Amino acid sequence: MKIAIVLLLLLFFVLYWLRIDFRRGQKHHTQNNHNRVYPKRRGDLKLYTDGNDLFAELFKDIDQATKHVHVLFYIIRNDQFSQHFLDLLMRKARSGVEVRILIDWMGSRNISKRIIKELKKNGVHFSYSFTPKLPYLFYTSQKRNHRKITVIDGEIGYLGGLNIGKEYINQDPRLCPWRDYHLKMTGESIQDLQYEFLTDWYTATKEDYRNSDSYFPKQQPGSMQHMIVPTEGFGLEEIFTQFFHKAKNEIIIGTPYFIPSEALLEELRKLLKKGIKLTIIVPFVSDHPFVKEAAYRYFRILIKEGAHVLQFQNGFYHSKVLFIDNNLCDIGTANFDKRSLFLNHEVNCLIYDPSFLAEVAKKIQDDISKSTTLSECMLSRPTLIQSIKERIAYTISPFL
Incomplete structure (x- = not known):
């Protein structure tokens, strides 16, 4: 019994230290970088x-x-x-x-x-x-x-x-x-x-x-x-939000990992309420444990409110692309996930040229043609194993 108590106290101490280390490290980084x-x-x-x-x-x-x-x-x-x-x-x-x-x-x-x-x-x-x-x-x-x-x-x-x-x-x-x-x-x-x-x-x-x-x-x-x-592990959430505010008709998000912040999730929900079409392309095959399960929580909400979620079937989908109204395209290294938003150093390229946007649009349509729709009913009755994996994924989602 005493050993169990000691182990629990030790675990609590380690988790507390990790939490303090991470928060202070993140604060130090944001204060000393731009x-x-x-x-x-x-x-x-x-x-x-x-x-x-x-x-x-x-x-x-x-x-x-x-x-x-x-x-x-x-x-x-x-x-x-x-x-x-x-x-x-x-x-x-x-x-x-x-x-x-x-x-x-x-x-x-x-x-x-x-x-x-x-x-x-x-x-x-x-x-x-x-x-x-x-x-x-x-x-x-x-x-x-x-x-x-x-x-x-x-x-x-x-x-x-x-x-x-x-x-x-x-x-x-x-x-x-x-x-x-x-x-x-x-x-x-x-x-x-x-x-x-x-x-x-x-x-x-x-x-x-x-x-x-x-x-x-x-x-x-x-x-x-x-x-x-470029972003230094912060600021990307605000940049994506600014992109979304430019949308009048349609937003397409292509990403291998869809784990948005709560703020970005709310922005997407607002767009759907305005009648803006939202299409999200993700891979059907996963290259990392738990990343698919981490996305399901958000997909249930967005699909119910009108988003189109597509799973790419022709191999693995690793593209990182945002496409807005045929007026703006973002291609780079950042995924649509919490790690890219709040930890990774990334670099993207915003593109405004109409001829290049037309080329990207064709590539995206090709991606869509090789994808199948993820429906609400497919996510509505998860198995016990899937529910456990989703809970684990949600807990560790900032580090996926």
């Missing part, structure tokens, strides 16, 4: 929805680099495809091109010390982003740099949902084909992507290159108006 705001720029954008097409283009551009290659990914796997990518970076570094690679400590935790040593030996500048640190050990262990940025010679940029691993090029049978949205860009906004990378590099290494002109060659404006929107 979201950078960039202006609308003009450039040229190209959309990729297939990993093989994207990486063929990305690898070609890296291979043709002459000055510097800056790479930031949330995930780099320890597999053959990832090794091919790292071999390319090492070859470029040996040729005299300046190569920096920044990866998230947790997302890329399977990268071995041997590979890191080999990268450095071949001249690649390597660093982890967001390693856990005292005094807020639990909070920093939950922080993620979820951005995916590549900047080549300060002239070509990439951002979107694809990481480096075999699943992203359709080599995981369970998640194949992999559907994602990723951008290649040239033009004025490359300076903003470069600044974001160098800011993250400074945070990780304390090496500051943000005032070095060699990384910011002047770029000619392109034809498409867009804007880079």
Whole structure:
């Protein structure tokens, strides 16, 4: 009996410490950081929805680099495809091109010390982003740099949902084909992507290159108006709310994980009451435990009030896209979940160009054609196991 009491007291102490650590760490972070705001720029954008097409283009551009290659990914796997990518970076570094690679400590935790040593030996500048640190050990262990940025010679940029691993090029049978949205860009906004990378590099290494002109060659404006929107683990909720307020007829949300904050849920309910059409596209197949169950609570409410929830059936759906009235599109790294809203560092791109929006609209319609409707009756009678999983999912939803 005494042992049980001691164990309960110990558990209570640990949970209390985790709660205090997280809250104080989050407060310290928001007080000492800010979201950078960039202006609308003009450039040229190209959309990729297939990993093989994207990486063929990305690898070609890296291979043709002459000055510097800056790479930031949330995930780099320890597999053959990832090794091919790292071999390319090492070859470029040996040729005299300046190569920096920044990866998230947790997302890329399977990268071995041997590979890191080999990268450095071949001249690649390597660093982890967001390693856990005292005094807020639990909070920093939950922080993620979820951005995916590549900047080549300060002239070509990439951002979107694809990481480096075999699943992203359709080599995981369970998640194949992999559907994602990723951008290649040239033009004025490359300076903003470069600044974001160098800011993250400074945070990780304390090496500051943000005032070095060699990384910011002047770029000619392109034809498409867009804007880079980074967030530092806060502020995304307000940005999404501003998007929703622009809607007059229709909003489409494409996301692999739908776990909104209560404030965003209420905003969506208000839109439905106004008669604005809401379509949400999520995967049928899940790549993480509990993420589907975490969404069901919100889907029951929204479907009952008129939302259309679609489950993508043709492989795994990893796209992160918001589409509003054929007037505004948001593509980037942020999921529609609490982790992206309140923990992850993300970077998105707002796009206003009518021709590009028309292309995105076609891709979204293709997604919709490969999806089936999730109805209210499908969620109305959960099994006991499903109910337990939903309860667990709700409890841990801020960290999913």
